[in-house]
Amino acid sequence: MRKIAIIYNPVSGQGKNKEIALNVESELMRLSPEILDVQMHEISGSQDAYIFARKCTEDLYDTIAVMGGDGTLNQVAAGITDGGNQTKMGIIPVGTVNNLARALKLPLTALEAAQVLINGEIRAIDLGKVNDQYMISSMTIGLLADAATNVTNEKKRELGSFAYVYDFFKVLKNYKSYPLELNFDGGRIVSRMSILLITMTNSVGGFQSFTPNARVDDGLMHVHVLNQLSLPKLANYLPQLTDGNFSDIPMLQYFNTSALEINSIGNRKKNIQARIDGDPGSCVPLKLSVLPKSLAVWVPKEN
Numbered sequence: 001m002r003k004i005a006i007i008y009n010p011v012s013g014q015g016k017n018k019e020i021a022l023n024v025e026s027e028l029m030r031l032s033p034e035i036l037d038v039q040m041h042e043i044s045g046s047q048d049a050y051i052f053a054r055k056c057t058e059d060l061y062d063t064i065a066v067m068g069g070d071g072t073l074n075q076v077a078a079g080i081t082d083g084g085n086q087t088k089m090g091i092i093p094v095g096t097v098n099n100l101a102r103a104l105k106l107p108l109t110a111l112e113a114a115q116v117l118i119n120g121e122i123r124a125i126d127l128g129k130v131n132d133q134y135m136i137s138s139m140t141i142g143l144l145a146d147a148a149t150n151v152t153n154e155k156k157r158e159l160g161s162f163a164y165v166y167d168f169f170k171v172l173k174n175y176k177s178y179p180l181e182l183n184f185d186g187g188r189i190v191s192r193m194s195i196l197l198i199t200m201t202n203s204v205g206g207f208q209s210f211t212p213n214a215r216v217d218d219g220l221m222h223v224h225v226l227n228q229l230s231l232p233k234l235a236n237y238l239p240q241l242t243d244g245n246f247s248d249i250p251m252l253q254y255f256n257t258s259a260l261e262i263n264s265i266g267n268r269k270k271n272i273q274a275r276i277d278g279d280p281g282s283c284v285p286l287k288l289s290v291l292p293k294s295l296a297v298w299v300p301k302e303n
Contacts, residue, residue: 002062003037004028004090004117007052007076009068010042017067017094018042024065024092024114031118043068046075046279053079057087063298064088065117067110069095070137074277077127077295078134088296090117097278099137103201103216104299121301124293125216128200130274131282136295138204138277141262141284142178142195142226145275177228178272179265180284184223184257190265192228198260198288199224214256219292221260225253260288 006024008017025038043049049068053076056064064087066076073091080087092113093101104123107113128135177192197204199222204210211222226249263285264272271283 002032002035003039003060004035004063004065005052005056005061006038006040006065006092007049007067007072008040008042008092008094009049009072020092020094020110021067024067024110027111027114028065028117031115043072046071049075050079050082053077053087054083055079057083057085061087063090063117065090065092065114067092067094069097070099070277071095071279073100074134074136074279077136081127081134081291081294085294085296088122088298090114090298099201099203100216102203103137103214104297106300116298116300119301120298122296123217123299125295125297126200126219127291127294128198128221129289129291130276130286133276133281135198135200135276135288137200139198139274139281139288140196141180141272141274142193144195144197145273180272181263181265182223182225183261183263184255185259187255187257189225189253191225193225194228195224195226196262197224198222217293219290220256220258221288221290222256223254223260227251227253258290260286262286262288 006021008021010017021040025040028035028038041052043052049072053064057080064076064080066073066089072095073089076089080089091101091104091106092110093106093108094110098108101108101113104125106116128139130139177194178196179192180190180196182189182196199211199214201216202211202214211224214220214222229251273283274281274286276282
């Protein structure tokens with residue numbers, strides 16, 4: 001006997017998530033009549049997603065099927081983990097970018113993704129920890145984070161992932177870098193950084209080959225550092241930045257690590273805020289670590 005909760009974010013999915021959730025429920029019941037309890041829950045915010053996911057875990061639900069983007073997945077993963085990790089997570093990708101779904105090679109249509117909850121298999125994936133927050137996909141500081149700050153849900157519905165590209169060009173008018181110190185396994189970097197990007201998977205911004213060697217269960221964070229550039233030089237690399245081809249930027253630094261500390265340097269008084277899985281996160285100083293294979297997720301069966 002299995003109990004499945006369907007959690008959906010009405011802001012994602014072009015405002016059609018309730019209709020999609022009902023279709024997912026019907027598909028699950030059609031495929032697996034032994035599912036005796038399918039509960040649907042509409043969330044009104046990230047804290048609501050966390051509270052509901054934690055309660056489902058404590059009530060020993062078999063699976064939480066999450067309809068939403070990476071930010072919603074983040075809160076559900078946190079609720080499952082803090083609730084005792086007894087529940088598996090299923091993903092119905094209806095967000096703007098869906099990085100984790102892409103990294104797991106999930107179908108990007110709702111009914112096909114729902115079938116994975118019945119016909120798929122379980123894979124244990126890594127979670128990142130950023131101070132007291134969790135990370136399922138990525139964390140960023142600098143240009144990419146600044147560009148995402150003013151991207152509204154309305155823009156995302158209208159433009160999709162291009163909403164981030166649009167605001168990226170807007171922030172260039174007030175382009176700035178951040179003085180940071182990175183301490184990691186066997187190394188240290190101190191510089192003014194235009195972009196600091198940390199990923200848990202190979203997919204960033206919908207680009208699935210962004211970090212080709214990254215795996216969802218490799219026990220590592222993948223760190224990309226772009227030091228301060230003059231505005232004209234930065235403009236030369238705009239195609240690579242907006243197309244996700246960071247590896248084509250010669251001065252980009254890359255390393256992987258299982259632990260990382262980020263501190264601000266100099267006399268900078270202003271808070272430097274990170275964005276975690278697309279949403280506002282903690283401010284520097286930050287302490288990051290990996291929780292290896294700590295979340296059970298439904299994925300398609302391998303051939």
